[in-house]
Amino acid sequence: MKRIAILISGRGSNMEALLKAHAAGELQAEPVLVISNRAAAPGLDTARAHGVRTEVASFKDREAGEQRVLDLTRECAVELLVLAGFMRVLSPTLIEAFPNRIINIHPSLLPSFPGLHAQRQALEYGVRFSGCTTHFVNAGVDTGPIIRQSVVPVEPDDTEETLSARILEQEHATLVHSVNDWAADRLSVEGRHVRVSAG
Numbered sequence: 233m234k235r236i237a238i239l240i241s242g243r244g245s246n247m248e249a250l251l252k253a254h255a256a257g258e259l260q261a262e263p264v265l266v267i268s269n270r271a272a273a274p275g276l277d278t279a280r281a282h283g284v285r286t287e288v289a290s291f292k293d294r295e296a297g298e299q300r301v302l303d304l305t306r307e308c309a310v311e312l313l314v315l316a317g318f319m320r321v322l323s324p325t326l327i328e329a330f331p332n333r334i335i336n337i338h339p340s341l342l343p344s345f346p347g348l349h350a351q352r353q354a355l356e357y358g359v360r361f362s363g364c365t366t367h368f369v370n371a372g373v374d375t376g377p378i379i380r381q382s383v384v385p386v387e388p389d390d391t392e393e394t395l396s397a398r399i400l401e402q403e404h405a406t407l408v409h410s411v412n413d414w415a416a417d418r419l420s421v422e423g424r425h426v427r428v429s430a431g
């Protein structure tokens with residue numbers, strides 16, 4: 233089974249969705265490592281409770297942080313990095329070490345509302361629908377080839393919190409499906425397009 237590492241910065245509910253899917257036999261990849269740039273990330277405790285190795289890689293010095301990620305992932309023979317609420321931008325060094333093998337989950341329908349506070353941006357803009365996107369990571373911020381998207385309606389009385397919670401529910405399933413697509417070799421990248429084969 234292909235071995236994956238999950239990078240988090242905080243609560244880690246998307247990571248937990250992957251770990252729960254794995255425990256239920258519904259993930260076609262094996263999460264072997266969870267790395268956080270923050271030692272205090274609550275998601276690290278969740279990962280430990282699932283019996284997954286956890287490590288901290290500070291990104292205060294990004295080069296050193298990325299080198300640590302590279303060393304750890306080599307040591308653990310990791311083939312895919314999943315950015316699950318990882319709030320740091322990666323440099324070309326790490327991206328080139330994992331070409332089309334880094335998946336990010338973002339809480340908007342890209343290319344709308346990249347970067348921070350995507351749900352707040354959607355509310356402020358006044359869109360009727362938002363959602364979430366998984367994509368392969370390239371050198372831009374939230375600009376890589378799109379794997380899957382799920383649409384979520386924006387309700388008139390939504391706050392940033394209520395919209396974020398509704399989107400988050402969809403994020404979990406969208407991320408699990410995307411990792412399974414990759415693990416089953418269903419994805420091929422042609423320029424900006426990700427082709428998804430049946431199976």
Ligand code: GAR
Binds near residue numbers: 275316318337349400
């Ligand atoms: C999620 O909504 C994720 O899409 C978002 O942070 C949240 C993390 O939640 N990521 C980004 O905004 C990345 N730019 P989680 O820690 O519970 O998975």
